[in-house]
Amino acid sequence: MDIQTLLARFATGDTLAASRLMSAVERGGVDAESVLDALFARTGRARRIALTGPGGAGKSTIADGLTQRFRVAGRTVGVVAEDPSSPFSGGAVLGDRVRMTHAVGDAGVFVRSVASRGSEAGVSPLACELADVLDAFGRDVVLIETMGVGQVETRIRFAADSIVVLLTPESGDEVQSLKAGLLEVADLFVVNKADRAGADGLAADLTAIAGMRAPGAWQPPVVQTVARDGRGLEALETALAAHADWQAAEGRGEARRRDALRERVRALVEDKWRRAWWQDATARAEFDDMVERVAAGSVSPYRAAREIARGLTPRASR
Numbered sequence: 001m002d003i004q005t006l007l008a009r010f011a012t013g014d015t016l017a018a019s020r021l022m023s024a025v026e027r028g029g030v031d032a033e034s035v036l037d038a039l040f041a042r043t044g045r046a047r048r049i050a051l052t053g054p055g056g057a058g059k060s061t062i063a064d065g066l067t068q069r070f071r072v073a074g075r076t077v078g079v080v081a082e083d084p085s086s087p088f089s090g091g092a093v094l095g096d097r098v099r100m101t102h103a104v105g106d107a108g109v110f111v112r113s114v115a116s117r118g119s120e121a122g123v124s125p126l127a128c129e130l131a132d133v134l135d136a137f138g139r140d141v142v143l144i145e146t147m148g149v150g151q152v153e154t155r156i157r158f159a160a161d162s163i164v165v166l167l168t169p170e171s172g173d174e175v176q177s178l179k180a181g182l183l184e185v186a187d188l189f190v191v192n193k194a195d196r197a198g199a200d201g202l203a204a205d206l207t208a209i210a211g212m213r214a215p216g217a218w219q220p221p222v223v224q225t226v227a228r229d230g231r232g233l234e235a236l237e238t239a240l241a242a243h244a245d246w247q248a249a250e251g252r253g254e255a256r257r258r259d260a261l262r263e264r265v266r267a268l269v270e271d272k273w274r275r276a277w278w279q280d281a282t283a284r285a286e287f288d289d290m291v292e293r294v295a296a297g298s299v300s301p302y303r304a305a306r307e308i309a310r311g312l313t314p315r316a317s318r
Contacts, residue, residue, distance in 0.1 A: 003031055007038050010137065015110065018137050022112055025129050036129060042136035044257065046078070047244060050123065050159050052146040052185075053166030058192040059145050061227040062166060062236075069237050070141050071108055078134030079111040081145040082127045110134060123147075123156045125267065131159070157185045158260040161253060162243050164236075166190045167206070169198035186210075186220045188239050194224035194232065218246055286311070 003024065009017035021039075025032045049066075051059045060081065067077045112134070114127055123146045134142045144160055157163060165186040189206040191199050203222045210220040221239045225232030247253035277283050290304045299307075 003034055007035070010039075013138070015107070018110065018133065019112075022130055022133050025133060026114065026126060032129070036132060039133060039136035043132050044135070046131075046135040046139050046142045047162075048131060048135070048142045048144060048160040049162045049164060049240060050144040050146060050156055051164050051166060052123070052156055053190075054168075054171060055147070057166040057168050057171070058225075058227045059166055062164075062190065062192065062225065062233075063143050063145050065227050065230055065233045066143065066237065067109055069233055071106065075140040076108045076138065077110070078131070078137065078139035078142040079109070079145065080127050080130045080134065080142065081111065081113045082123060082147050083113055083115060110137065110139065123159050128159050128264070158263045161247065161256065162187045162240055164188045164190055164240075166192050167202060168193045169196045169202050171202065187218060187243050188220050188236070189222045190232075190236060191222065191224045192227050195226050199224055218243065283311075 001020065003021075006017045006021050006024075010021055021035050024035050051063055053059055063079060063081070067079065070077050112130055114124070114130055123144060127144055127146070131142045131144055146156060163185050165188070167189070169191065189203075189210065191203045191206065193199070194203075203224055206220075206222045210222065213219055221242070223232055223236045223239055225236060227233065244253075247256065287308060290299070290308055293299045294301055294304050
């Protein structure tokens with residue numbers, strides 16, 4: 001079935017068409033861009049919530065619990081769950097049905113697992129693109145579950161309206177090393193598995209980190225949960241609603257969306273430029289020649305980089 005036919009069926013709420021369009025986006029290339037071009041005008045309506053944190057923090061369980069609560073409230077939900085890539089197939093290691101026990105048979109929930117494809121930033125551009133499709137499909141809420149959190153994951157702040165950072169009491173020793181990244185990206189902190197020793201101490205540390213925000217800035221609340229039995233999920237839902245209300249005031253949410261779009265366009269331009277430059281045979285030959293000069297000791301790596309940079313406009317894109 002061609003892309004235009006799928007887009008027409010998608011507009012009528014056809015779930016199969018949505019799934020096939022997401023597959024086209026995953027494959028990349030011209031079809032992916034045509035799908036995303038066609039759907040962009042329909043995006044911007046869903047509330048996007050990213051769940052991030054170390055492996056084992058309970059992101060999938062939290063996503064499942066929040067999905068159940070949103071559905072009880074009558075809201076439709078889309079989930080993009082990013083998994084490490086299989087070393088054999090390149091696909092997602094875990095499957096949709098393993099993650100979302102409450103989604104089975106519910107037409108109001110659409111779950112998609114996506115492989116990270118080697119991304120080290122916790123959330124890949126592909127996950128954000130699939131979130132666009134779910135947004136355009138009319139989901140009220142789109143949950144983006146990332147692989148993990150770290151200093152390199154500040155890019156996630158451009159992926160969602162609310163960033164929820166999940167930690168467990170055992171994560172206490174990691175908080176100091178993660179402080180800068182956590183402080184930058186978190187809109188809410190969740191201490192999951194809070195029935196374990198150390199939960200109160202970790203919550204106190206996170207509250208102190210949240211208090212380092214500038215006056216007038218959003219102060220991330222700290223919510224303790226035991227997600228496996230639903231404890232704390234109501235408080236988390238309330239905190240998410242409070243963040244949405246705060247963003248709605250004085251156009252803060254729109255400003256964040258504009259910043260996210262600026263970052264997204266910048267990243268796309270850089271990617272297209274990089275691909276064009278490395279595909280240019282003359283540019284590659286000049287680069288290889290410069291590397292030989294560095295190896296021979298005739299120029300330093302810094303001078304080589306400066307000289308290469310002077311001709312950075314890719315010939316293939318002129």
